[in-house]
Amino acid sequence: MKDSTAVFRTEKRRQIFWGSLAVLSFCIMLAAAGMARQAGTGKPVSGILAGSVQEENTEDFEMPGDTEGSGAASGNSVSDEQMPAKPEGDAGGEDIKNEAVQGGEIEDEVPANNAAGENSEPEETPMIAFTFDDGPYTPVTNRIIDVLSEYGAGATFFVVGSRIEQYSDTLKRTYESGFEVASHTWSHDDLNKLSEDKIRVEFERTEEKLNQYVPVGHVLARPPYGNANETVRSVADTALINWSLDSQDWKTRDTQSIIDHVLATVKDGDVILMHDLYECTAEAVEYLVPELMARGYRIVSVSELFASRGRELEKGKIYRSVLE
Ligand code: ZN
Secondary structure (H helix, E strand, O other): OHHHHHHHHHHHHHHHHHHHHHHHHHHHHHHHHHHHHHHHHHHHHHHHHHHHHHHHHHHHHHHHHHHHHHHHHHOOHHHHHHHHHOOOOOHHHHHHHHHHHHHHHHHHHHHHHHHHHHOHHHHHOOEEEEEEEOOOOHHHHHHHHHHHHHOOOOOEEEEOHHHOOOOHHHHHHHHHOOOEEEEOOOOOOOHHHOOHHHHHHHHHHHHHHHHHHOOOOOOOEOOHHHOOOHHHHHHOOOOEEOOOEEOOHHHHOOHHHHHHHHHHHOOOOEEEEEEOOOHHHHHHHHHHHHHHHHOOOEEEOHHHHHHHOOOOOOOOOEEOEOOO
């Protein structure tokens, strides 16, 4: 019995052993399955990583788009303020944004252009150019500069080259006061009677002398007596500016006659011929400037007059009025 009991005990131990072994095996299998499951989730983790990278990439692509969008959408002061805060945006985005903002600015400028379009009203405002020949002559030129400056009027002074040296201070004052300085040739000869070479010298020498005292560069010219035949026109390296209204100050030498003649005949676009040689001219100008302005005229230089009407001045061509 003792043996049988021992056998029994041994049997039981075996059962326990094998049972434990089975349980252990099961646990090991479970553990293995768990690991396998973890290993399974490992793949999705890498998938998430890949996904996040994708999303980041998407953001990378979308960000400039968003920037562009905000820039394009507003183009207002807010996006302007944001612009310096996003310097790291990629160049393409920045460019696009800048274009968008510029677009906004252009839109902003549309009303300004319209305002400039309303400047076609000032364009329709009667406008005339005052021109003074044969100077400088200090006592008269200064009086004319004074009254023009007082009223903010413009003018072109066609200076005789041979007079520049003697009246260089007045020439400087004319230029520094903002008036257009131009050429009336060197010797005031009738160019139609001169050779090509002499005509060329008349223009070139005057321009050189002018530029010794004032930095005017290349200037407009007025041929003495308004004479410019084919030869003169072919030699001239600048536009030739004649006139549409002769004040006749050189003929009447009378203040009231000058005033009456100008006021009776003046019209929009006129280039008015006067001379800063005569006291009567200065006196007439002192009356005419406020009077013409009161009548609605803007008084400007030749270049301003033509520029305001979009007319280009071509060399070798004669101009009398901006409307001709
Ligand atoms: Zn002259």
